[in-house]
Amino acid sequence: MTSPSDYSLNELMVVAAARELRDGDLIFIGVGTAGRAFTLACGIPIAAARLAQETHAPNLAIYWNNLLSPDLQQIPEKLTQRYLTSWPTAAQLHNCSEKNDMLQKGRFQVSFDSAPQIDRFGNLNITAIGDYRHPTRRLIGALAQTDHFAYVERPLILTDLKKRSFVEKVDFITSVGYLDGGTSRADAGLRPGGPSRVITDKAIFGFDDETKEMTVLSVHASSSVDEVLAEMSFTPRLPDEVPETVAPSAEELRLIREVIDPRRILLIA
Amino acid sequence: MRSKLVGLTDAASLIPSGSTLAIGGSIIRRSPVALIRELIRQGKNGFTVLSYPAGYTTDLLAGAGAVDRVEAVYEGLFQFGHSYNFRRGVEEGRIEVRDFDEITQAARFRAAAAGLPFAITDALLGTGMAEHNPEQVKEIADPFTGRRLHAVPAAEADFTLLHGYTADEYGNVQFPLIRDADDLDPVLAKASRRLIVTVERIVPHSEILKIPTQTYIPHPWVEAIVEVPFGAHPLSCDGWYDEDEEHFAEYQRLSQAGEFDSYLDKYVRGPADHAEYLATALTPARLLELSVR
Numbered sequence: 001m002t003s004p005s006d007y008s009l010n011e012l013m014v015v016a017a018a019r020e021l022r023d024g025d026l027i028f029i030g031v032g033t034a035g036r037a038f039t040l041a042c043g044i045p046i047a048a049a050r051l052a053q054e055t056h057a058p059n060l061a062i063y064w065n066n067l068l069s070p071d072l073q074q075i076p077e078k079l080t081q082r083y084l085t086s087w088p089t090a091a092q093l094h095n096c097s098e099k100n101d102m103l104q105k106g107r108f109q110v111s112f113d114s115a116p117q118i119d120r121f122g123n124l125n126i127t128a129i130g131d132y133r134h135p136t137r138r139l140i141g142a143l144a145q146t147d148h149f150a151y152v153e154r155p156l157i158l159t160d161l162k163k164r165s166f167v168e169k170v171d172f173i174t175s176v177g178y179l180d181g182g183t184s185r186a187d188a189g190l191r192p193g194g195p196s197r198v199i200t201d202k203a204i205f206g207f208d209d210e211t212k213e214m215t216v217l218s219v220h221a222s223s224s225v226d227e228v229l230a231e232m233s234f235t236p237r238l239p240d241e242v243p244e245t246v247a248p249s250a251e252e253l254r255l256i257r258e259v260i261d262p263r264r265i266l267l268i269a
Numbered sequence: 270m271r272s273k274l275v276g277l278t279d280a281a282s283l284i285p286s287g288s289t290l291a292i293g294g295s296i297i298r299r300s301p302v303a304l305i306r307e308l309i310r311q312g313k314n315g316f317t318v319l320s321y322p323a324g325y326t327t328d329l330l331a332g333a334g335a336v337d338r339v340e341a342v343y344e345g346l347f348q349f350g351h352s353y354n355f356r357r358g359v360e361e362g363r364i365e366v367r368d369f370d371e372i373t374q375a376a377r378f379r380a381a382a383a384g385l386p387f388a389i390t391d392a393l394l395g396t397g398m399a400e401h402n403p404e405q406v407k408e409i410a411d412p413f414t415g416r417r418l419h420a421v422p423a424a425e426a427d428f429t430l431l432h433g434y435t436a437d438e439y440g441n442v443q444f445p446l447i448r449d450a451d452d453l454d455p456v457l458a459k460a461s462r463r464l465i466v467t468v469e470r471i472v473p474h475s476e477i478l479k480i481p482t483q484t485y486i487p488h489p490w491v492e493a494i495v496e497v498p499f500g501a502h503p504l505s506c507d508g509w510y511d512e513d514e515e516h517f518a519e520y521q522r523l524s525q526a527g528e529f530d531s532y533l534d535k536y537v538r539g540p541a542d543h544a545e546y547l548a549t550a551l552t553p554a555r556l557l558e559l560s561v562r
Contacts, residue, residue, distance in 0.1 A: 096452060137356075146392055
């Protein structure tokens with residue numbers, strides 16, 4: 001057994017994410033804009049994919065930076081262009097619209113997404129805070145995060161739990177989760193789907209089968225239900241008994257530290 | 270085939286202020302940065318930028334006050350952080366922005382490439398992009414099933430600006446054997462009305478003939494071809510040189526602090542041409558460090 005002092009929250013998030021991945025999954029990993037955003041969007045997902053390969057899903061593959069199925073046993077020492085270009089990979093598709101077609105045709109089982117704003121029904125905002133045409137804070141746009149929520153089987157949201165991030169309703173819907181809950185996603189004409197899990201630094205959430213409200217699945221040993229609720233602007237559904245998030249095993253920690261990210265280029269912030 | 274070889278200054282002179290520009294590359298990789306610097310040097314402004322991910326070039330134009338509107342999937346500098354010039358421009362109401370997801374924006378360029386007036390997408394159902402852009406996102410019904418969809422206009426630019434690897438003087442532009450394909454340049458090229466391509470090196474036509482399947486931009490699409498070594502600096506050009514992390518640090522420090530005029534004076538308006546820019550921004554030792562050839 002490991003205790004919270006034995007591992008970092010990033011390591012816990014890697015392990016939690018890896019457990020959501022299944023053998024044979026094709027996983028879309030996106031773009032992160034510096035520091036913590038890079039760790040959440042790229043670093044933890046890549047580490048989780050490799051960890052899952054090592055533990056229970058040897059045949060999963062990722063798509064990142066137009067590398068389709070890069071060899072995760074050969075994660076380069078740096079992530080500048082030179083190293084990306086020479087990273088051994090099964091395919092470099094001709095241009096990005098090949099990947100778009102793959103997404104739209106439903107060829108991806110999992111995507112990793114993160115956002116500065118997420119609401120009760122799992123809608124994401126990475127576009128603008130405040131009024132769209134006169135924003136108080138312009139964000140980065142949309143990327144393929146819209147497309148992940150429209151077309152990917154089991155999108156996973158990785159983000160830090162903060163009161164200003166977990167809001168009753170996002171200011172702008174970049175990615176349609178379960179819209180207003182219930183059947184509203186399907187009513188709006190979207191294909192079946194929607195986010196599967198929200199993995200944060202304090203707790204893991206799912207979505208209620210009927211109402212589609214965000215629901216606490218487990219709370220990390222380093223946190224508490226009260227602390228989780230204090231960091232949310234809405235009250236999620238809570239089970240009567242809230243389980244503790246399964247801690248990383250000693251072997252998982254060894255793999256992350258010695259095999260997957262020995263140079264600390266993935267879990268950077 | 271006729272020669273389309275021109276100098277950087279003359280290529281930029283083709284482009285009037287107020288034009289709609291489609292700019293290629295990807296965020297911090299292989300964009301026609303030297304050409305954008307030359308546009309700013311010539312005092313051009315009022316541009317609309319159509320992009321897939323807009324990154325450094327859009328931020329540079331924003332920092333020079335030269336862009337009025339942006340339609341793209343992303344504005345930022347990847348691991349180097351936010352596009353502070355662009356962000357400030359939007360927040361202060363100087364830059365109008367319309368967002369599209371990657372699939373829809375690529376579909377808009379593909380419609381333009383195919384000579385069609387609009388593209389069809391179901392990616393925007395329920396999104397803010399549809400809600401806040403009724404001018405460009407129109408609900409339509411699938412004529413066969415009645416299912417709700419959106420029509421979005423083809424991404425038609427006045428000029429398309431790309432940076433490539435090698436080309437002959439006729440404008441046959443080739444990929445290297447090993448490259449990073451994380452961009453939409455081949456589609457942007459096909460979608461262009463007036464296409465200007467800067468390349469790292471002009472090679473003899475006989476070189477192009479060796480592997481014609483490497484030609485991703487054939488000469489009939491090209492109006493002007495320009496030889497600009499290190500033409501994407503401080504961005505990377507896969508197979509030629511890496512991104513210049515030190516330069517990015519300076520760029521981000523000045524743009525974040527709101528002191529971008531000093532960057533423009535030093536690197537854009539100050540140097541008389543691309544050669545002077547290279548002499549200002551790079552030492553021979555640094556040039557060798559960044560080179561990956």
